[in-house]
Amino acid sequence: MLELAILGFLRDQPLHGYDLRTRVAALMGHVRPVADGTLYPAIKRLAAAGRLLRKDEPGAAAAPRRMLYLTQEGQEELERRLRDPADLDISDENRWFTLLAFLRHLTDPEDQANVLRRRLAFLEQPTSFFYDGPRPMAAEEFPDPFRQGLLTIARATTQAELTWLHTTLAALDSPTRT
């Protein structure tokens, strides 16, 4: 997921590690901060795999920087990951949001729609957080307000996203206008 974010940000423009760090922090950092010890090894992995190139430059404000450039290889890898994400990328909210942030880099609207449809299918399958044996339990059954809140919030979230998914899919499926 971190690697996806790196590839995604570099798709727009070359960046150095420190800049990347602030952007990644803005995107997912308020939820789960990214440590230096995670970012730099990830950059190294991607460079070793030929997905990006590093070029040393004198630092603008201080120490010298290593500018990162996405290669053709890297761009293809980004598109692969966006077009055909793992199930976990669809279901896990953090991963899904990262995917969404860069989905515009898929050029074919049909590919984009396919990804959205997978998320739609995931959200539409009924799930309960708690069971009484095989029987799913509704929010109202819980005497404690916390589990009630859990279910209430989850419901509201799902509802908001479903609405957005439906309108966006409709727009993607009818590209005739404008």
Place this chain on the structure above:
Amino acid sequence: MLELAILGFLRDQPLHGYDLRTRVAALMGHVRPVADGTLYPAIKRLAAAGRLLRKDEPGAAAAPRRMLYLTQEGQEELERRLRDPADLDISDENRWFTLLAFLRHLTDPEDQANVLRRRLAFLEQPTSFFYDGPRPMAAEEFPDPFRQGLLTIARATTQAELTWLHTTLAALDSPTRT
């Protein structure tokens, strides 16, 4: 987070690993499935730390089971984790939901309210996912519908949770009635 869930479920009743597996899967599995290779080592860790006891029993339907009992130690550990969660437990949605699922096990309403207040403070701090230099960018500025959706959904989610937090905190702060 897995360990919190294990301690939380065992707080209600003794369970064997397989049963625990289905409950954990219901709680967080639709988002991020838990592998056997994660669950059993976690049980082992908790047992080694004296937080739970294992007792062999003949299996009800098939192979023998190892019943898991929460110890006094384990109960205290659960309460510690609930009362004084790490920042990541507050900010990361998956972790936060897990915490919420077992927050009722804190006996003091003031402790519960404190945890909710931390989440409230987190949600109230302004965050933007994307920046143009130092300037945060609003949803409307994005030409692509995916980043727009990202911000729209995030906003709706936050709104729903804030509403719930305010009403629940009000209820916790005025325990005079009933």
Place this chain on the structure above:
DNA sequence: TCAATATATATCGATGCCGAGGTATGATCG
């Protein structure tokens, strides 16, 4: 002039998680 701060990159040990694989039992069905 010295300390602190922001910029900028990197390594390393510990840890938790994943996926694949392995073992065993009792029930059901052909």
Place this chain on the structure above:
DNA sequence: CGATCATACCTCGGCATCGATATATATTGA
């Protein structure tokens, strides 16, 4: 009677991440 399935538990290699630590430079302010 054998195959298959659901139940039930566990190990191990590999890997991503975290937190701590280290290094170096330019600016700012005391």
